[in-house]
Amino acid sequence: MSTNPILDFTMQSIIDIGVRYINGLKIAQSSRKKGKKIIAGFMPPMELCFSSDQIMPIWLPRFTEFPSGMIRGITVANKLRNLVPTIKLLNRVQNFIPKNPLSREGIDFTGFVKPFSGLNQLTEDSNYDRDSCIQMRICYGAYLKYHEYFDLMMGGFDANNCLYFAKVYERIGRKKPLFYFQKPFGDQNTPHAVELVIRELEDFFQLLEKLTGESIDFNKVKENMKLVNDVKKIAELILNRYYKKGYVPIHWPASALLHGAFVDYLSDIKFFHEKLRLLIAEIEANIKKGIIRNYKQENIPRILFVGSPGFDPVVAQIIGNQGGTLLYLDIFPNELRNQLIDLSGDFILKYADYLLGKTNFRRGIEDSLDFWLLQAKLLDIDGIVFNDVWGCRFVAPSFKLFKDQVRQELGIPVIRVNFHEFSENLGQMTTRIEAFMELIK
Amino acid sequence: MLKKPDLNETYNNLVKYKEQGKSVIGIIPHSIVPDELIFASNSIPLHFCLGGTEDQMNLGDTYVNQTTCGFQRVNLGIFEAREGISYQIYNLIDFVIAGTYCAGVQNTGMYLENYFEKEQYRLIIPYCNNPNPFNYFLKELSRLKKFLEKKNNITITKERLKESIRFYNILKALYQEMDKYRQNDHPRVSLYEIQNLIYHLYLNGPDSNLEEATKFVELLRTEVLPEKKGVRVFLSGNGVLFEDDLIPIIENCKCIIAGDDISTGFEFYSTLVQSDSTDPLLALAERYLRQNLSGRMIPETNRLEKITEICKKRKIKGIINNCLKFCDSYSCTSDIFKEEMYKEGIPVLNLERDYSQSFIGQLKTRIEAFLEILRE
Numbered sequence: 112m113s114t115n116p117i118l119d120f121t122m123q124s125i126i127d128i129g130v131r132y133i134n135g136l137k138i139a140q141s142s143r144k145k146g147k148k149i150i151a152g153f154m155p156p157m158e159l160c161f162s163s164d165q166i167m168p169i170w171l172p173r174f175t176e177f178p179s180g181m182i183r184g185i186t187v188a189n190k191l192r193n194l195v196p197t198i199k200l201l202n203r204v205q206n207f208i209p210k211n212p213l214s215r216e217g218i219d220f221t222g223f224v225k226p227f228s229g230l231n232q233l234t235e236d237s238n239y240d241r242d243s244c245i246q247m248r249i250c251y252g253a254y255l256k257y258h259e260y261f262d263l264m265m266g267g268f269d270a271n272n273c274l275y276f277a278k279v280y281e282r283i284g285r286k287k288p289l290f291y292f293q294k295p296f297g298d299q300n301t302p303h304a305v306e307l308v309i310r311e312l313e314d315f316f317q318l319l320e321k322l323t324g325e326s327i328d329f330n331k332v333k334e335n336m337k338l339v340n341d342v343k344k345i346a347e348l349i350l351n352r353y354y355k356k357g358y359v360p361i362h363w364p365a366s367a368l369l370h371g372a373f374v375d376y377l378s379d380i381k382f383f384h385e386k387l388r389l390l391i392a393e394i395e396a397n398i399k400k401g402i403i404r405n406y407k408q409e410n411i412p413r414i415l416f417v418g419s420p421g422f423d424p425v426v427a428q429i430i431g432n433q434g435g436t437l438l439y440l441d442i443f444p445n446e447l448r449n450q451l452i453d454l455s456g457d458f459i460l461k462y463a464d465y466l467l468g469k470t471n472f473r474r475g476i477e478d479s480l481d482f483w484l485l486q487a488k489l490l491d492i493d494g495i496v497f498n499d500v501w502g503c504r505f506v507a508p509s510f511k512l513f514k515d516q517v518r519q520e521l522g523i524p525v526i527r528v529n530f531h532e533f534s535e536n537l538g539q540m541t542t543r544i545e546a547f548m549e550l551i552k
Numbered sequence: 553m554l555k556k557p558d559l560n561e562t563y564n565n566l567v568k569y570k571e572q573g574k575s576v577i578g579i580i581p582h583s584i585v586p587d588e589l590i591f592a593s594n595s596i597p598l599h600f601c602l603g604g605t606e607d608q609m610n611l612g613d614t615y616v617n618q619t620t621c622g623f624q625r626v627n628l629g630i631f632e633a634r635e636g637i638s639y640q641i642y643n644l645i646d647f648v649i650a651g652t653y654c655a656g657v658q659n660t661g662m663y664l665e666n667y668f669e670k671e672q673y674r675l676i677i678p679y680c681n682n683p684n685p686f687n688y689f690l691k692e693l694s695r696l697k698k699f700l701e702k703k704n705n706i707t708i709t710k711e712r713l714k715e716s717i718r719f720y721n722i723l724k725a726l727y728q729e730m731d732k733y734r735q736n737d738h739p740r741v742s743l744y745e746i747q748n749l750i751y752h753l754y755l756n757g758p759d760s761n762l763e764e765a766t767k768f769v770e771l772l773r774t775e776v777l778p779e780k781k782g783v784r785v786f787l788s789g790n791g792v793l794f795e796d797d798l799i800p801i802i803e804n805c806k807c808i809i810a811g812d813d814i815s816t817g818f819e820f821y822s823t824l825v826q827s828d829s830t831d832p833l834l835a836l837a838e839r840y841l842r843q844n845l846s847g848r849m850i851p852e853t854n855r856l857e858k859i860t861e862i863c864k865k866r867k868i869k870g871i872i873n874n875c876l877k878f879c880d881s882y883s884c885t886s887d888i889f890k891e892e893m894y895k896e897g898i899p900v901l902n903l904e905r906d907y908s909q910s911f912i913g914q915l916k917t918r919i920e921a922f923l924e925i926l927r928e
Contacts, residue, residue, distance in 0.1 A: 238887055239887075240883060240884045240886075240887075242619065242877065242878055242883070242884075243884065271652065271678075271679065272652070272655070272658075273655050273880075274653070274654035274655060274679070274848055274880035274881065275654075275655065275880040275884055277679045277850055278850065278880060278881075278884050278885055279884070280850065281850040281851055281852070281885065282885065282888060284850075284851065285851075285888070291679075291680060291850065293678050293679070293680060293684060293685045293688070295652075295676045295678065295688060296652060296674065296676050297676065302691075303687075303688050303691035303692065303695075304676075304688070306687070306688070306691075307678075307684055307685065307687070307688040310683075310684040310687075311684055314684070474674065475652075475658045475661075475662060475674070476658065476659070476662065477662060499617060501619060502619050502878075503619065504619060504620065504654070504655035504656065504659075504878065504880060505655040505658070507617050507619060508615070508616035508617050508619070508620050508655070508656075508659040509659065509662070510617070511614070511615050511616070511663075512615075512662065512663065512666055
């Protein structure tokens, strides 16, 4: 076992982020009581919702109800600052920790995915199309269960790449107020794309004003966007620059948590910003102490994880068991991470520029393939896992082209893993990944 | 009985057009790309409508996975086969119009470009048609016009475009007249026949199709063709491919497809483009973004209202909704469609399928069972 994901949870910042993450429903309820309007979303960018103090954005899966006893226990223990010491202690006495049968060491994090499986089940029970991707099923399940808790659905943006995704918004829009943001392919040099995005932004701000009964103060918006920019810089540091140096500062459970948190910034940009700053300090300290290992120097195979968003955690565990480590790149947050919002001048114009910046699709999924190839080169990785999520229409069908490009340009092994339900086809997946890791070793 | 066009003849026609200096432009997205604009650029708009077999679909899996709709898998399968008349026809295409109709269209365009040397033009098509995206689409059409002008070394003047619109309107009016003959209580024309004529148009271009359509309408006007009898149904959903036998299967179950909204049927001629507009591009945008009957639009209000209106007017007893598995436009909202039509008192059979033999076997049984309920 080359990685121990539990070590990530001995960092106070990760625990604070995790605790706020699992309290999403409670936070939404309490904000509503205070008269705030709740805007739900499927994917970034949700930062526009920080344009008014009267708005609370929430990523749909953050409504997920974890067992109340677990939430209460974790929240109280963390408040008393007992949680991190407890985890550290448990980590030393690993025998006390429930183990995943697939893992020779480490905590069974798959228990945390159970509430998400519950949302998936809700979707299936509602006769929703069974051939949709897991991300969609979880989000739709959250919508079904928690639609009473939000006032507006904010949609569109990158859903404009995938008709299937867009149609889900249509479905939701039949029962809830919906703002569907049209963001076309193209860049800042496409005048009609810029014009469309500006008009959409103007309409969105008008809607926010109507919803809150307050005018938008763009100076205040810019103040919050400064924090958003800082968050993006830190995110890039964590998931890119450390990778380049050979470190994997956080592993799949903490990484998945952070990726989820990036969508809505845990509904509180100031809190999230503060925790990420703390996280950097903790990572630096752990590197100095040698707690965070340098995988490059130790010649531990580093496998890049790309493809459709949403993945089965066991993939990371199997790779860990085989002496490698997984570098997780998520398509959506990655797109946002690499570019900052220009805060000089007219905010709407600059934000339109940002939305159509280098992270926007020009050609389509080929842009993501190029990005992954570039990352693989820059990070000098040893192999690539391509995540093929069942039902994914936009990303998954590009595997053939990606595989051929990787072989031609990098000459490293690449494998496709299929994902439909959590922990499905474990045996087959294990055999395939083991064979893949043999090639690398 | 109007038969399917002869594909060898189609091939020869296209070769002749190319010899005359015309381009052959492949169109993957249905219902949104204005043929009028392509035709005005001295090109033949060739709609991807060939194939429709399990073998072609399986061959397409070389490129895309099985969660891509059968239509796109068939398109890629025809190319991957690298032989046969369908491949020969598609191989005459100079470039294809793909774009953001849906993910399947994007992926097909990507693979045709990267593996079959077919340059793609990406038309960015919004999902909504309120003023912001409408204005955007209008400018997208203008971008497409410039691209066509450059490619074909031609200036598409307003007059030239208007002329093309007028020409297509004449053709569409003929189809509308044909369509009237299937609205009667005892129609004298079937969807199968209309569709065969539309295949001819989609593969050969409008010039020779005008002759064919005129001849057929003349026949309907002058001769008393046998009347067709049976339960009146409406066919909704995906267009039907050339080698797919869905329509004869339905029509042989003692029923009449008295209305439809499919891209290889009524959608083509449902609405004429305003020909006297001072801005012909605006007229095209209005027709193709606002008045199309495609299930891809959000919301689908226009389509649903139109279907309801047709069903009531044509005394339709039920709707057969042809949903290709993994088609984003139709399959993921087929339950909503059924619900909405149910509210209007029209039962719906959601026929989720692809081109596998196993589905074909079930088709007849499911359709017959549905018709039996409608007859009660």
